[in-house]
Amino acid sequence: xxxxxxxxxxxxxxxxxxxxxxxxxxxxxxxxxxxxxxxxxxxxxxxxxxxxxxxxxxxxxxxxxxxxxxxxxxxxxxxxxxxxxxxxxxxxxxxxxxxxxxxxxxxxxxxxxxxxxxxxxxxxxxxxxxxxxxxxxxxxxxxxxxxxxxxxxxxxxxxxxxxxxxxxxxxxxxxxxxxxxxxxxxxxxxxxxxxxxxxxxxxxxxxxxxxxxxxxxxxxxxxxxxxxxxxxxxxxxxxxxxxxxxxxxxxxxxxxxxxxxxxxxxxxxxxxxxxxxxxxxxxxxxxxxxxxxxxxxxxxxxxxxxxxxxxxxxxxxxxxxxxxxxxxxxxxxxxxxxxxxxxxxxxxxxxxxxxxx
Ligand SMILES: *Cc1c(COP(=O)(O)O)cnc(C)c1O
Numbered sequence: 001x002x003x004x005x006x007x008x009x010x011x012x013x014x015x016x017x018x019x020x021x022x023x024x025x026x027x028x029x030x031x032x033x034x035x036x037x038x039x040x041x042x043x044x045x046x047x048x049x050x051x052x053x054x055x056x057x058x059x060x061x062x063x064x065x066x067x068x069x070x071x072x073x074x075x076x077x078x079x080x081x082x083x084x085x086x087x088x089x090x091x092x093x094x095x096x097x098x099x100x101x102x103x104x105x106x107x108x109x110x111x112x113x114x115x116x117x118x119x120x121x122x123x124x125x126x127x128x129x130x131x132x133x134x135x136x137x138x139x140x141x142x143x144x145x146x147x148x149x150x151x152x153x154x155x156x157x158x159x160x161x162x163x164x165x166x167x168x169x170x171x172x173x174x175x176x177x178x179x180x181x182x183x184x185x186x187x188x189x190x191x192x193x194x195x196x197x198x199x200x201x202x203x204x205x206x207x208x209x210x211x212x213x214x215x216x217x218x219x220x221x222x223x224x225x226x227x228x229x230x231x232x233x234x235x236x237x238x239x240x241x242x243x244x245x246x247x248x249x250x251x252x253x254x255x256x257x258x259x260x261x262x263x264x265x266x267x268x269x270x271x272x273x274x275x276x277x278x279x280x281x282x283x284x285x286x287x288x289x290x291x292x293x294x295x296x297x298x299x300x301x302x303x304x305x306x307x308x309x310x311x312x313x314x315x316x317x318x319x320x321x322x323x324x325x326x327x328x329x330x331x332x333x334x335x336x337x338x339x340x341x342x343x344x345x346x347x348x349x350x351x352x353x354x355x356x357x
Pocket of ligand 1: 084
């Protein structure tokens with residue numbers, strides 16, 4: 001069976017050497033040496049000032065909202081993974097959706113403007129499938145209206161735009177290092193910021209708000225990454241060039257075969273790609289269902305990222321119908337993409353998609 005993605009696992013001998021070191025030291029969690037090493041290496045790899053590791057991408061969002069002191073309403077996109085919205089609500093924040101640009105799949109800055117109210121404290125956009133948002137327009141809106149910006153950059157690991165990391169935009173960007181993402185620590189995530197004070201706050205916020213043995217200045221949570229997870233990240237970081245090469249090969253085969261056959265995401269021209277997903281958009285949901293059934297019949301499991309559109313969640317009351325996001329989410333499918341996808345299987349996927357249109 002070919003799934004939409006396949007978790008990359010490093011050389012087990014290499015991972016075992018890290019595990020042996022953990023057993024030798026007995027230090028398994030609480031800001032251990034491997035967590036600190038991975039933070040430093042990721043800061044250098046991504047070209048960012050501060051990177052704070054946490055236990056998941058969702059925890060990264062929640063810590064970000066808390067250290068920025070968000071309250072009231074937050075403008076966000078309905079076209080994302082559920083955690084973007086549910087993390088807001090779990091922290092007492094009211095999501096206010098702004099519809100998307102159906103070509104880029106990202107939140108539309110014009111729609112953001114229409115949603116600003118006296119209660120608005122922040123904007124939480126998503127760089128969907130690693131495609132950079134209109135960070136210039138969003139930054140201008142935020143400055144003009146005194147709003148914070150947290151980018152959910154769960155898909156944007158390593159993406160650079162105009163020569164700098166996409167993660168440098170906004171007050172904080174968050175990453176997910178879940179096993180299904182291109183770089184992972186089994187479960188994990190990170191906050192990225194260039195603000196020294198926010199970085200410091202995030203560091204003690206992830207540890208119950210404890211700053212020192214006798215100082216608990218903030219209301220924190222437990223969002224720590226452990227040493228076993230950091231060891232996985234250290235192994236994967238060495239292998240990133242090979243992982244990205246493999247993904248690029250698969251991505252380009254899809255693109256060459258399907259360009260003009262199905263609708264694809266319009267990408268920002270000045271950004272690099274990380275080949276995180278291969279989304280394709282069909283004419284209608286009926287066509288999507290036909291393609292999906294045909295793929296299932298040959299043991300291939302694509303995923304409907306993202307479906308349903310988050311404005312349709314039962315707990316969004318009163319409803320905020322988002323027409324463009326709904327129309328996209330009904331018609332979009334992510335095809336299997338990982339660094340070792342077999343060329344023959346990929347040909348079968350391409351042939352199946354093409355012949356069921
Ligand atoms: C994966 C993902 C998350 C959640 O990350 P976890 O590490 O699974 O908590 C949040 N937002 C987006 C856009 C994601 O794809």
